Amino acid sequence: MTRKLFGTDGVRGRANTYPMTAEMALRLGAAAGRFFRRDGGSAHRVVIGKDTRLSGYMLENALTAGLTSTGMNVLLLGPVPTPAVGFLTRSMRADLGVMISASHNPHQDNGIKFFGPDGFKLSDEAEAEIEALLEGEIQLAQAANIGRARRIEDGRGRYQEFVKTTFPAGLRLDGLKVVIDCANGAAYRAAPEVLWELGATVVPVGVSPNGTNINDRCGSTHTQTAAEAVVAHGADVGICLDGDADRVMILDEAGRVADGDQIMAMMASRWAMDGKLRGGALVATVMSNLGLERFLTGQGIGLERTAVGDRYVVERMRAGGFNLGGEQSGHIVMTDYATTGDGLIAGLQFLAEMARTGHKASALVRQFDTVPQMLKNVRFAAGKTPLEQASVQAVIAANTARIAGKGRILIRKSGTEPLIRVMAECEDEGMLVQVVDEIVGAVEAVV
Known part of the structure; x- marks a missing residue:
């Protein structure tokens, strides 16, 4: 069916x-x-x-x-x-x-x-x-x-109390100044209140929803606003959620962004050292960077890849008994705590590591060097099937052969928008640009 x-x-x-x-x-x-x-x-x-x-x-x-x-x-x-x-x-x-x-x-x-x-x-x-x-x-x-x-x-209050129980007992956020960008979305009250109750000095951003400003120049897909706030307020760290708060991006004290891959790398490494990483592996999607895979291999940690979508990450985690997974886009799934991606809980896990180690955010957000990656989207009209066109398939095949041994190509139709997503990774950045541009050009020619 x-x-x-x-x-x-x-x-x-x-x-x-x-x-x-x-x-x-x-x-x-x-x-x-x-x-x-x-x-x-x-x-x-x-x-x-x-x-x-x-x-x-x-x-x-x-x-x-x-x-x-x-x-x-x-x-x-x-x-x-x-x-x-x-x-x-x-x-x-x-x-x-x-x-x-x-x-x-x-x-x-x-x-x-x-x-x-x-x-x-x-x-x-x-x-x-x-x-x-x-x-x-x-x-x-x-x-x-x-x-x-x-x-x-009191539904929101029940959730907030639960979220606080995921933060390690005995730790507090006293002395940490945290920018929290709620994207004018669902966590606009919950996230700042949880952080304040745990002792942080809170600088709220994106907490004035009016029905039409959700994700508008704020949140995890537009981190510049929060980055500017981090620098302006001299904050220690920034946490950027998306409109429904199931994604997160972390900003260090200079406003530099760490995506889901970097956050998962930090958590997987820490959990493995503490004996908490069930199954000895992280579950991530085909979009996660090759740099993450190399980092995990060096740590003796496996990587299980799935189709794009946090639901498929969760399905693999449940089937294999894993307890940590997520997506480069910022979905971080910790089944010890939650049944789906939870940006606030993931942010708290990062803050707990800062509080436990005394390290600056910049020392935690860059766990590995990424392999150069490029992603471009091509919008298409309803009813079109650009990936089935012979001309597009020929260009994809030629560039797949060209990049073999040096990187990889991933092309897929978005499951949430009428977009064709063209992603490639390659150590040779010149080749990377050429490969992506040629495939994008072929798709645009038929849409």
Whole structure:
């Protein structure tokens, strides 16, 4: 059974345009409710969180209508990070968790992500079954069995208290000045409060959401704003989250950026030394830099690669018994603590290492030298299949042969946007530029 509506991270698109319409959200809610009520019975419940996008109000109400129409009781959390939904789904004994967010995308986009009762994102198979229900007549509840909805006022507080328990007992952040950039998104209150309660001097950035400024020149995809704040305030470190706070980038005291690969390298090395790294390996995607792989090999640590998407990282971690994984983009998954990427918890782990060692951020963020890497995106129109064109395939084949033994090429269609992503790594930077530009040119010629 294949999926058409769901991408690598739920259903996503432009708000008020298919599939992110109120009508589709209502039907999707009803289909998900029916999927989780297959066994009948009563007292089924779902928790719904959202980020700060204006369209979140519309989708929240539509999902609530669809879910209650199938007999699901809805608990509304309001603006909370994506990992909070995973945590609270399990903590509140819910059958289903829903996060309304398009993560790092601009405010015009939105998305819907589902979590199972164990707090983990749904499998491809479960999403395919929900799609199949969408295509038919969805069985609604009898009038007396329609679900109820209520707002949960302390959901964010419950998550914050849990997050603090992941910080090592006996350590505090006294004396550390931390810039925290919340991308005007879901963590705009939770992240600064947690840091302050642990003793940090907090410089908040991106904490004034207005419905349309999420990820706008701030957050993990635009670190310049936080970098300027780090330098201006003489901060020790910067933490940049994305719109739903499941990604993180770390800035050192000079405002230099460390991506997910560098953060994972530091954590894997430290956990291995402490005997905490289960399976003796880190799980990362095919996008992670070759430099990370070489660093881990030198440390006697394995690297398990997966397809792009934190859900696939988590699936491999669960199947192989690993407890650390993530993506270069900043998803850091620590299954000892969370069921999905959690930018705030990952940031706290980095701060704990600073507090434990007394080292500056700059001494921790550069764990290895990266192999030169280039990534370019090509946008294409709906219905186009540029990677299937013979002219594109010929250019890809020629450049793959050209770079063999010196690097690698990875070309894929994005699972969240209409983009072809062309990535290559090569020690020879001149060749790297030529290879990427030739492939991008071939793709652009057909789109």
